[in-house]
Amino acid sequence: MNNNYLFLFTIGPVQSFIAEARKTKDLYEGSKLLSNLIDIAINEVKNQDENAEIIFPSKKIESKPNRFIAIIETNNSKDFGNKIENKVKESFMNIANRIFSENFPDKPKPINFDKQIKDFLEIYWVMQPFENNYESIYKEIEKTLGAIKNVRVFDQLEETGRKCSLCGKRNALFYKKMKKEKKPSYIQNNAIEIKKDIELNFGEGLCAVCFVKRFYENKSFPSTAAIASIDWVKKVPKDDLENYKKLFKNFDEQLYYEENLRQNYLKKYGYFLNDNELENAKNKLKEIYKKNGKPKKYYALIMLDGDNMGKWLSGEFLEDNTNLKEFHNKISESLGKYAENINEIVKEPKGKRIYAGGDDVMTFLNLDYLFDILIDLREKFPKFENLGFTIKKGMKSSASAGVVIAHYKTPLSEVLKWVRKMEKEAKEKGNRNSLAIAVLKHSGEIHKTVYKWKIENEWSVKIMKELVEQLKDEKKGFSNTFIKVLQEEFNRMEKIPEDKILEIELQRLLNRSSKIRNNKNEKEKKISEWKEKIKELYLDLVDKDNFFSFLNISDFIARED
Ligand SMILES: [Zn+2]
Known part of the structure; x- marks a missing residue:
């Protein structure tokens, strides 16, 4: 008997990586961090077994999903799996330490920093030996993984004190004061104040995990106001915009909207303008509006994912599922191409992609480009029925999408909740191969519609x-x-x-x-x-x-x- 195993490895909690967000950047960095951890795991698999075959995801996929499936060879399966798991945990701790010391080279880590990082990741993996029975072993490991996840015991970290503004679960270890205020009440004793940085809003507090997410890559990511206004910015002569932006310290795209040119708003967000300058800014913006119109206040967030993926992958739609492994290879390749396509389709100024991780996509779009890109996203979704296998009669792959059109000031957590809800409605109410669109008006009124x-x-x-x-x-x-x-x-x-x-x-x-x-x-x-x-x-x-x-x-x- 050979020592081949089918290995399924997952990193969670996915929702924490890609759903807990107050800024667009949290969402992007969280998904990037998750993707990089999967890359680290895959590289470690290759270190342990250079002939390992990664079936999902395709290496073409830049933003990796939270799991992979591989065929590996080992004499000690338990040891192999543990090595990969430990490598990911260790890497996450190293990343956290690096980000901390980059930002606070002279400070000791706050109490519980390490514990919050250590307790965060939920890693599950399953491994089964196989020879020629790929199909049955594949189904078995998926089933086993589902069962493990169901019986997982939460090692709940019960902390009292001020909670993180982002996840609301762990204690805040980093904070920014409200203007003129003292340290926030109930915050842990040696929590660290973040003073200058514009990455934190006034009064915001972050736990170790959310701190790592927000500071993970030192890159900016367009805000909701930036996405809503991209088409307008493109229209306005550059010099006019530059002259206007020069008036502010820490300019951000919210200042393209006249409703934010108020003294107390500017104060709250630390833009520092005196009354004379404020009048000047108002006049400049008025002039720009006169010539170019006003920027849009709404943008779109899209979530799309493949329908019936579990059934496609289990071979349920194949006439002959003894060739499931070849089918998996082809699906993986086609999803890799799809992800590459999406990176080409969704580019600034059209929008900004959060992830395209195989059969699922999440992206921000400017309203000007919404309709055309939606069609592109659906049209380019791979046709599993055309991969050269005999498919049961009439079965075709499809995808469903949730779309939310939201005001740039609507809390992102609310928009995220709705986009998930709409994706679900497209699948349930629309019976798949559908899209569901919701408009969240700033007034609170909501319209939603589901269509094929x-x-x-x-x-x-x-x-x-x-x-x-x-x-x-x-x-x-x-x-x-x-x-x-x-x-x-x-x-x-x-x-x-x-x-x-x-x-x-x-x-x-x-x-x-x-x-x-x-x-x-x-x-x-x-x-x-x-x-x-x-x-x-x-x-x-x-x-x-x-x-x-x-x-x-x-x-x-x-x-x-
Ligand atoms: Zn947190």
């Missing part, structure tokens, strides 16, 4: 994009009155009674809303075109609210521009 990617062979987001264009078009488009009146009329009814009635109403209302004045033919053609499109939208809806949300979201985006 395609309606009658047309991309649903393309219909939305065109509708937005129509609602914006002052000469040949439509006013939003038809949406408002239609909703008023039909809101009183449980269901829209008959397609025919909808059609007659649409004809009447679109006619009233049309902005075309002098060309009767053109007007009629456009009305009949949009009557059909909106009817299709209605026929494809999940429910009436869903239909009106689609129209209202389009209207919202049109007015946001």
Whole structure:
């Protein structure tokens, strides 16, 4: 018997790495840190066995997911697994120590720093010997891993005192005072004050883990305000912007918005302007607005992931699953290419990617590019049915996406909660191969809609994009009155009674809303075109609210521009 093993290794807690975030940077750095730890683990596998074969993820994937699967050879499986686990833990501790000493070369570490770091990682791995039975062993290790995770015992670190502002779990060991305030109450005795650094907000406190996340790479990451305003910044002449930015110490993109040019806001965030300068800044910004319009206040966050990945990977859709290993290799390769594609698609100024780790993607987008990029993300998702294997009848790979359109000031944790929720709705309410969009208005009002990617062979987001264009078009488009009146009329009814009635109403209302004045033919053609499109939208809806949300979201985006 040979000594081959199938080895599945995971690092968690994933949610802590990629969900606990107050700044866009926390999100990015957390996912980067997780990816680098997986890289460290994979390198250690290669150190232990230079012939090891990594099946997932493809080495083309830059931002690694939180797990890998490999075929390795060893005489001592337990020892092999422990070595990889210890290497990751040790590396994480080294990273934490490095970041601490880079930032505080002369200070001792606060009490519990090491303990918080040590207790943080949740590493699970499973290893099983195999010869030619890849398929059954693969299923077994996945099952075993699931079982281990279910019975895990939490080594809960019960600390009293002020909690970290980011995770809310561990005690804050680093803090920044509120302006003029004393040290925050209940904070641990030897917690370290961060004075100058702009990385922390006033009054914010961080635990050791969240400190490492925020300071992991000394790179900046665009804020939500920066993402919302990229298209506008591109439009404004450079000199005008530079002259405006020069007025501030610590400029940040929130200052592109007039509502932030207030003395108490500037004070709170430490931008230091006296009253004269403030008036000057206001005037300069007004001039810029006059020439170039105002920047958008909303941006989008997208989460996309492959549907039924567990079933695809277990070979459930293969006619013959004795070649599961070859199938895995092909899937892995195709997902690697997909990740490379995404890195090409999502570039500034279009947006900023958090991760593209195989079958899942998370990215920020500027609203100007939202629709086109959504189509790209879905269209380029690999077709597992075309990888050269016989697939059970009619099965095709697909992906679902959650999209949140949020105001730049909406707390990021709230936006993250919603994007997960919407991704789930796309899979559940939309029954997969769908996308769910939510608009979180600053006023608190929320619109959400779930649609299949395609309606009658047309991309649903393309219909939305065109509708937005129509609602914006002052000469040949439509006013939003038809949406408002239609909703008023039909809101009183449980269901829209008959397609025919909808059609007659649409004809009447679109006619009233049309902005075309002098060309009767053109007007009629456009009305009949949009009557059909909106009817299709209605026929494809999940429910009436869903239909009106689609129209209202389009209207919202049109007015946001
Ligand atoms: Zn924390």
